[in-house]
Amino acid sequence: MDPDTNVGDEPRSSGSSLRWCSLSLAGSGLSKISDDIESKTVSEAGDIGDRACHSSRRSDFGSFRSSVGNGTGNPIPDSNILPSATSNSITPDAPLSGKGIYPVSTEELENSEDKKQDVEKVLTPSLEYVSYRIYLSFFGILGVLTRYLLQKLFGPSILGVTSNQSILYLDLPSNMVGSFLMGWLGVVFKGDICRVSDYLVIGLSTGYLGSLTTFSGWNQEMLNLSVDGKWVFTVLGFFIGLFLASHSIIFGIETAQGFRWLLTRLNSTSSSKNSNSSSKRGLNNHRCHLAILVALLLMLGVLWSVSGTQLKEKFNSGGSGAQLWLACLVAPPGVWIRWFLARYNGRGLGSAGILKWVPFGTLTANISAACIMAALSTVNKAVNTKTCDTLVTGIQFGFLGCLSTVSTFIAEFNAMRESKHTWRAYAYALMTFGLSFVLGTLVYSVPVWINGYN
Structure with a gap:
């Protein structure tokens, strides 16, 4: 991820940004899903509680990515791993900004999945x-x-x-x-x-x-x-x-x-x-x-x-x-x-x-x-x-x-x-x-x- 990316830049990879998703998906139903994802992410800006240490959180981790696609066959990033508009890194339960979202690279998604699997084994x-x-x-x-x-x-x-x-x-x-x-x-x-x-x-x-x-x-x-x-x-x-x-x-x-x-x-x-x-x-x-x-x-x-x-x-x-x-x-x-x-x-x-x-x-x-x-x-x-x-x-x-x-x-x-x-x-x-x-x-x-x- 380019650390000099400006807020509001267009995504550089398909399925890597909720903003890209909301602009490219058509239909009121999918727009409603996008709004629900934003609402959920914003309300989790501070904390998601003890879901962090239960299997339910691990299932939540990929719930949104598996529940709806972006039209290209690639999943939408989960709200718990969407980066903040004010951050250059993947931030679990980070704030979602209307001013723009940093795109999530495939490598970062894989690293996040690897880290989750490592913790489960530990x-x-x-x-x-x-x-x-x-x-x-x-x-x-x-x-x-x-x-x-x-x-x-x-x-x-x-x-x-x-x-x-x-x-x-x-x-x-x-x-x-x-x-x-x-x-x-x-x-x-x-x-x-x-x-x-x-x-x-x-x-x-x-x-x-x-x-x-x-x-x-x-x-x-x-x-x-x-x-x-x-x-x-x-x-x-x-x-x-x-x-x-x-x-x-x-x-x-x-x-x-x-x-x-x-x-x-x-x-x-x-x-x-x-x-x-x-x-x-x-x-x-x-x-x-x-x-x-x-x-x-x-x-x-x-x-x-x-x-x-x-x-x-x-x-x-x-x-x-x-x-x-x-x-x-x-x-x-x-x-x-x-x-x-x-x-x-x-x-x-x-x-x-x-x-x-x-x-x-x-x-x-x-x-x-x-x-x-x-x-x-x-x-x-x-x-x-x-x-x-x-x-x-x-x-x-x-x-x-x-x-x-x-x-x-x-x-x-x-x-x-x-x-x-x-x-x-x-x-x-x-x-x-x-x-x-x-x-x-x-x-x-x-x-x-x-x-x-x-």
Whole structure:
């Protein structure tokens, strides 16, 4: 694949581009199939969940390619291996852009099939499933720690940029940083990381970036503003937060593209191919994978041990320290549930699969986390003790912060905004913000107003 291909270039091989398919296929039925493929791909821009480690995902991998042809006898590339319009590499569940799609070469398709077969030979399904959970746990805790450090750095105690009573809420820096990194790791270089290790790409995107960013904390900060009657700040908080996060991922994509172009200029085509070939097979052997898995398991054990020890020492005194260590202990289940729910992205509702463009997995994770966080905040207001505050805040920061995500939401939003149905992006954002805030108001704001909690 030519790395200097411009967005919107015509495909150079038959059956290598969904755009070519949509232009060349005739008939309303085939056009509908093409639109369904685009809708499914856009809604899977962020994550496809634990389909990545089940045989159903392996069958999904070639479902679209086998279900419809391109008129020349060649199959259409599956939506899970279509490259992003902002990437030069094959990226599983990558965003689909209305501005153009890079063509997929036959060699890359064969490499992707070889990699899939190699992974199937390396691990049993049960070990594969456990491996994903270990990667998600380790990187999820790292995401929590990074979010905590960003809160402290930009919060009132150091730089004073963010606060609880401002439209620049405490989690805004982490949401912006996570969205920026999603442009690098989850869009442009996702295919390259995937060629090294499927587990690593899920650990970084779903585990680390999904836990670094949090939607439930964002929604709760806006609820706190509305409870105090700061409705203008509440509306501005949602708009400014969406604007900054969406432009962060765009900036991340553009800078990553520039870095890729620089790497392409510095490396010859032949050396690049050799590097891709070796990296593709380097980690796909049983011994290498088990060595990495054991190392991650040991580091995860150290993180949990330190968190448990520190929590025991600091729990009685309370404060942010105890809340952080509790958050590290309860973070992995939040990542696991979000990863499980992401399997419903791109599937639509019912047997007919209507509304495939809506990422129902991400939507469910964000709304449910926001509602549970609002309920716990109400309990914390009612009980109003140091112990309750430590427990509630730790669960909110760890479990619910990892259950909800902004980086995945923004990746999906950006993919929809660049598709031919731009309105879907804003409808998706309105559904996420509207349902979360309305339900949060009923669960949190109304009881606070009625009971007069401080």
